[in-house]
Amino acid sequence: QQQVKQSPQSLIVQKGGISIINCAYENTAFDYFPWYQQFPGKGPALLIAIRPDVSEKKEGRFTISFNKSAKQFSLHIMDSQPGDSATYFCAASMAGNQFYFGTGTSLTVIP
Amino acid sequence: NAGVMQNPRHLVRRRGQEARLRCSPMKGHSHVYWYRQLPEEGLKFMVYLQKENIIDESGMPKERFSAEFPKEGPSILRIQQVVRGDSAAYFCASSPLAGNRETQYFGPGTRLLVL
Numbered sequence: 001q002q003q004v005k006q007s008p009q010s011l012i013v014q015k016g017g018i019s020i021i022n023c024a025y026e027n028t029a030f031d032y033f034p035w036y037q038q039f040p041g042k043g044p045a046l047l048i049a050i051r052p053d054v055s056e057k058k059e060g061r062f063t064i065s066f067n068k069s070a071k072q073f074s075l076h077i078m079d080s081q082p083g084d085s086a087t088y089f090c091a092a093s094m095a096g097n098q099f100y101f102g103t104g105t106s107l108t109v110i111p
Numbered sequence: 112n113a114g115v116m117q118n119p120r121h122l123v124r125r126r127g128q129e130a131r132l133r134c135s136p137m138k139g140h141s142h143v144y145w146y147r148q149l150p151e152e153g154l155k156f157m158v159y160l161q162k163e164n165i166i167d168e169s170g171m172p173k174e175r176f177s178a179e180f181p182k183e184g185p186s187i188l189r190i191q192q193v194v195r196g197d198s199a200a201y202f203c204a205s206s207p208l209a210g211n212r213e214t215q216y217f218g219p220g221t222r223l224l225v226l
Contacts, residue, residue: 006153034214043115043202043217044154089153098144098167099204099215101153 003027004092006102013109019077021105023090026071030092034099035064035075038087047088048075080109113138115205115218116185123224130190130197132221136205143186144215145178148200160186193225 006023013019023033032051036044050057050064050073057064063076077084087106091099116135124130136143141162146154159167160180171178175193180186190197200222204215 036217041219043117043219045217046214049214098156098159098170099146099154100156101146103153104151 002103003100004090004102006090006105008105009103010106011108013080013107015080015082015109015111017080017109019075019080019084019107019109021075021088021090021107022072023074023092023102024070024072025092025100027092027094028071029094030100031095032093033064033066033073034091034093035062036089036091036101038089038104044089077107080107082109082111085109115140115203115216117201117203117218117221119221120219121222121224123226124193125226126194127192130193130223130225132188132190132201132203132223133185134188134203134205134218135185136203137207137216140205140207140216142206143180144204144206145186145188146202146204148202148220150199154202157188190223193223195225198223198225 004025034049035047037047038044048059048062050066052068061078066073085108087104089104090102093099143160145157148154156170158171158178175191177189200220202220204217206215
């Protein structure tokens with residue numbers, strides 16, 4: 001079964017707007033939650049990651065919000081740019097083992 | 112500092128042939144993970160290896176698929192007697208021996224097409 005559920009499947013945002021992608025998980029043993037960005041024909045690249053002991057992490061225009069009690073986490077992209085257009089994957093892992101990936105969100109930022 | 116390298120980038124095979132995919136981890140990394148990505152889907156874990164050891168192969172199909180990570184040389188994902196359903200992008204990722212082992216760095220992938 002899908003260990004990590006991601007939504008929406010696709011997202012269109014105006015340039016300068018905020019892009020929000022959500023993920024939910026069931027396994028409370030997960031202790032590491034990264035977000036990956038993937039451009040067509042390329043491998044996923046680590047964007048930002050969070051551990052469950054903090055509720056928010058910000059790096060530049062990218063912020064992860066983490067709700068441990070709800071078992072949800074989300075990626076916010078502030079001031080979205082056309083260059084942010086890509087597919088975004090959330091993931092979860094425990095103890096440095098395999099990642100469980102969400103199904104991906106295709107983001108399009110229109111000028 | 113070269114990143115994770117995978118070759119070939121594209122591989123075409125006919126049904127019944129063998130496919131060999133190679134992955135060279137980042138320098139200093141001794142953990143390798145293989146994932147498969149089908150079109151419009153996320154990555155699915157296949158196998159986790161350390162040098163000369165398979166740590167977790169819970170995501171590997173029971174037949175036709177094997178993986179190794181020898182003491183010297185790249186990690187190899189081998190698919191015997193390929194079928195059309197094996198067509199996918201195969202990514203490997205590596206992480207360091209110590210320190211922030213959770214961070215996995217992905218290669219550019221090998222896109223396998225089975226005719």
